[in-house]
Amino acid sequence: MATSQTPTPAAEHRHHPAWAHQFDDMDQQREASSFAMWVFLLTEIMMFGGLFTAYLIYRLKYYDAYVAGSSSINVVWGFANTLVLIGSSFTMAMGVWAAQKGRRQQQVLWLVLTIVLGTAFLGVKAIEYKDKYDECHIPGQVIGKGFNATGGIGCSGEGANIAEELQHPKNANGREVPGKPAAAAEQIARQTEIFFVFYFAMTGLHATHMIIGIGVLFWLVWRAHKAEFGPEYYTPVENFGLYWHFVDIVWIYLFPLLYLINRIPHR
Amino acid sequence: MSTTTQAVMPETHYLNENYSIRSWLLTGDHKRIAMLYLVTITFFFFLGGMFAALIRLELLTPAGDLFQSDTYNKLFTMHGVNMVFFFLIPSVPAVLGNFLIPIMIGAKDLALPKINLLSWYIFIAGALFSLTALIYGGVDTGWTFYTPLSSGYLKTPVIVMGVGILIAGFASIFTGLNFIVTVHRMRAPGMTWGRLPLFVWANYAASLIMVLGTPVLAITLILLVLERGFHIGIFDPKLGGDPVLFQHMFWFYSHPAVYIMILPGMGVISEIITCFSRKRVFGYTFIAFSSIAIAVFGFVVWAHHMFVAGISTYSAMVFSLLSYAVAIPSAVKVFNWTATMYKGSVTFETPMLYAFGFIGLFTIGGLTGLFLAALGLDVHIHDTYFVIAHFHYVMVGGMVMAYLGGMHFWWPKITGRMYPEGWAKLAALITFVGFNLTFFPQFILGYLGMPRRYHAYPEEFQVLNVLSSAGASVLAVGFILPAIYFLWSLRYGEIAGPNPWNAKGLEWQTSSPPPTTNFLETPVVTEEPYHYGSDEEVTFGH
Numbered sequence: 001m002a003t004s005q006t007p008t009p010a011a012e013h014r015h016h017p018a019w020a021h022q023f024d025d026m027d028q029q030r031e032a033s034s035f036a037m038w039v040f041l042l043t044e045i046m047m048f049g050g051l052f053t054a055y056l057i058y059r060l061k062y063y064d065a066y067v068a069g070s071s072s073i074n075v076v077w078g079f080a081n082t083l084v085l086i087g088s089s090f091t092m093a094m095g096v097w098a099a100q101k102g103r104r105q106q107q108v109l110w111l112v113l114t115i116v117l118g119t120a121f122l123g124v125k126a127i128e129y130k131d132k133y134d135e136c137h138i139p140g141q142v143i144g145k146g147f148n149a150t151g152g153i154g155c156s157g158e159g160a161n162i163a164e165e166l167q168h169p170k171n172a173n174g175r176e177v178p179g180k181p182a183a184a185a186e187q188i189a190r191q192t193e194i195f196f197v198f199y200f201a202m203t204g205l206h207a208t209h210m211i212i213g214i215g216v217l218f219w220l221v222w223r224a225h226k227a228e229f230g231p232e233y234y235t236p237v238e239n240f241g242l243y244w245h246f247v248d249i250v251w252i253y254l255f256p257l258l259y260l261i262n263r264i265p266h267r
Numbered sequence: 268m269s270t271t272t273q274a275v276m277p278e279t280h281y282l283n284e285n286y287s288i289r290s291w292l293l294t295g296d297h298k299r300i301a302m303l304y305l306v307t308i309t310f311f312f313f314l315g316g317m318f319a320a321l322i323r324l325e326l327l328t329p330a331g332d333l334f335q336s337d338t339y340n341k342l343f344t345m346h347g348v349n350m351v352f353f354f355l356i357p358s359v360p361a362v363l364g365n366f367l368i369p370i371m372i373g374a375k376d377l378a379l380p381k382i383n384l385l386s387w388y389i390f391i392a393g394a395l396f397s398l399t400a401l402i403y404g405g406v407d408t409g410w411t412f413y414t415p416l417s418s419g420y421l422k423t424p425v426i427v428m429g430v431g432i433l434i435a436g437f438a439s440i441f442t443g444l445n446f447i448v449t450v451h452r453m454r455a456p457g458m459t460w461g462r463l464p465l466f467v468w469a470n471y472a473a474s475l476i477m478v479l480g481t482p483v484l485a486i487t488l489i490l491l492v493l494e495r496g497f498h499i500g501i502f503d504p505k506l507g508g509d510p511v512l513f514q515h516m517f518w519f520y521s522h523p524a525v526y527i528m529i530l531p532g533m534g535v536i537s538e539i540i541t542c543f544s545r546k547r548v549f550g551y552t553f554i555a556f557s558s559i560a561i562a563v564f565g566f567v568v569w570a571h572h573m574f575v576a577g578i579s580t581y582s583a584m585v586f587s588l589l590s591y592a593v594a595i596p597s598a599v600k601v602f603n604w605t606a607t608m609y610k611g612s613v614t615f616e617t618p619m620l621y622a623f624g625f626i627g628l629f630t631i632g633g634l635t636g637l638f639l640a641a642l643g644l645d646v647h648i649h650d651t652y653f654v655i656a657h658f659h660y661v662m663v664g665g666m667v668m669a670y671l672g673g674m675h676f677w678w679p680k681i682t683g684r685m686y687p688e689g690w691a692k693l694a695a696l697i698t699f700v701g702f703n704l705t706f707f708p709q710f711i712l713g714y715l716g717m718p719r720r721y722h723a724y725p726e727e728f729q730v731l732n733v734l735s736s737a738g739a740s741v742l743a744v745g746f747i748l749p750a751i752y753f754l755w756s757l758r759y760g761e762i763a764g765p766n767p768w769n770a771k772g773l774e775w776q777t778s779s780p781p782p783t784t785n786f787l788e789t790p791v792v793t794e795e796p797y798h799y800g801s802d803e804e805v806t807f808g809h
Binding site: 020021022023024028031032033035036039040042043044046047048049050051053054057058061062139140141142143147191193194197201205 | 380382444482489493497507516789
């Protein structure tokens with residue numbers, strides 16, 4: 001294998017401050033970074049995939065409990081959060097566009113809006129978690145009063161007693177309809193613990209990704225503020241956009257899987 | 268090596284450019300990061316080896332007289348965890364792959380040098396967790412962490428160890444990701460996919476597994492830690508969970524993981540065999556794509572670890588069949604290596620001795636794998652020493668041999684100095700003899716029914732166990748010798764020169780040790796790899 005001179009990178013590329021020494025030119029750098037982000041998202045899919053598989057296995061085993069658990073979480077908050085997150089995907093896409101165009105103030109604006117929407121999502125999530133805490137729906141016996149879906153003492157909240165609701169369900173008009181026998185209702189209510197395990201594991205892993213994402217956003221806002229991004233170099237914003245959209249898409253799957261299994265009409 | 272006497276060290280290279288601690292700890296240079304990994308995993312290799320030595324010491328006598336059964340459980344667990352997650356998984360990729368892949372494809376560095384350094388720090392963080400668990404008494408779950416034993420019953424620091432492995436897994440993900448991006452985007456002009464060295468192909472295939480498999484282990488360990496920490500029923504049947512699900516999720520990573528361990532070793536062997544046969548590699552395309560095939564098949568055979576775990580007979584039959592299928596690409600490699608040597612000018616330098624060892628021992632390890640893939644036979648030998656022997660034939664006889672062969676082969680490139688050939692040949696021989704003496708008796712023990720993971724055994728097994736323990740002490744000598752003479756050679760070794768083996772491949776075109784940017788000017792590749800042929804000077808080895 002012979003060695004010989006290769007064409008040197010174009011002069012204007014060589015002097016770009018973001019140019020890393022291992023790349024021949026900025027094009028190669030952008031392609032490599034973008035490719036790396038896609039491979040990273042592949043690892044994320046596998047990680048969430050493992051969790052989704054486990055969710056599915058238990059959904060098949062404990063379908064009634066999944067329905068009961070799913071019906072007890074607040075679909076209005078969940079739907080609102082879905083809209084918030086889709087909105088943040090829009091502001092993020094605009095942020096990438098502004099970076100490509102090199103419009104500094106717009107970039108900062110759109111990225112800050114993304115932070116605001118992301119934080120709003122986490123705020124709603126915190127309210128939902130607090131409700132579950134009050135209702136004693138946190139799995140295990142370690143946090144709060146311990147898991148109890150059969151009318152535990154001190155467990156407040158409209159849907160805290162899942163067994164009771166299964167015994168005396170109401171239809172869409174608020175009228176009581178025949179429910180499950182007491183023993184069956186109690187058993188299903190106890191089994192909702194596994195649903196809540198996955199509710200917290202999946203939304204928790206998702207929220208962790210959001211928190212990391214918001215942290216990175218602050219860093220990007222700072223760099224955008226210093227006018228580091230423009231038509232020649234916007235890879236960090238673009239790659240982060242991919243990550244942010246990925247986290248949104250995960251939620252798009254989580255929302256129906258957790259909130260919309262087969263809701264009891266009145267809630 | 269008559270040509271190397273007048274060789275001189277290059278004036279500046281990656282090792283002497285800057286001596287400060289800071290320049291090492293904050294380096295982006297893939298070669299220096301490889302050296303950081305080398306030091307780290309060598310520590311873990313000898314730590315894991317120490318536990319193995321204690322295991323073999325206990326098994327000298329039938330009675331459990333040296334350790335309590337609980338202590339013994341910890342010994343084999345710490346041996347397995349250290350060797351699998353902190354030595355074998357990173358061994359060839361993170362050390363030799365890190366050092367060689369950019370040079371082999373004519374790049375200045377990996378695509379993501381900071382991620383590469385981050386990977387080492389993450390590895391260290393995981394290692395510290397693991398060592399913490401060790402200091403707090405060690406873990407006795409077995410390296411497989413089966414639930415509900417691990418999540419409910421044991422009082423040992425399982426969470427700390429689990430978190431350590433979880434963290435170390437991300438180091439592996441980042442290494443794999445870096446390799447994939449680098450191979451796709453950083454090849455020098457003319458370095459087409461059809462000209463990639465087979466070592467690169469093998470590491471690329473292993474990287475696919477690291478990237479696709481490791482995240483599943485991560486989520487499995489997270490669920491395990493959640494179950495143990497909060498006492499919730501995910502895998503524990505007493506709490507409504509499903510222990511078989513844990514086994515599915517664990518082996519979905521941990522079976523492909525054995526291909527993370529062996530594939531890069533196969534890449535090393537491909538390079539060594541063709542160099543010391545002075546002949547173009549036989550069936551380049553077949554060897555390259557058999558690596559990919561192993562990576563793909565490797566993902567669909569995991570349940571062969573679970574034939575006695577109560578999975579359905581029909582799925583077991585499918586997994587058995589698929590497990591047989593993995594033997595095909597593996598055999599393709601062995602046949603091609605053998606065919607490469609046929610009518611070649613074979614010489615017997617140390618790396619080649621290790622390669623010979625690899626081919627023989629891997630073949631035995633691979634064929635006994637077929638015994639275990641057979642549904643009926645597996646019921647008889649499941650969880651016996653037959654499994655232990657099979658696994659160690661592939662992992663020690665295969666992977667460690669390949670790792671040592673690769674270390675000898677590229678040592679002159681890494682350090683600029685030759686190791687002492689006589690001592691090295693002796694060490695290779697001792698390793699081979701010691702290895703077989705250690706592990707061959709275990710095949711017989713297992714077939715006769717000695718179960719794994721017990722510290723006591725019936726008296727009729729003693730002769731074979733004594734043989735095995737004696738072999739282990741010989742093997743230890745074979746491993747300690749290279750550590751000594753490699754260190755010795757750093758100062759006293761003969762200056763190697765850029766290409767002591769007269770080998771092809773871009774890594775031999777640059778100085779030894781290479782400069783920080785690998786090449787002074789970007790190479791242009793105009794030939795297929797392994798162009799050993801008639802135009803070659805016949806000075807080698809005479």
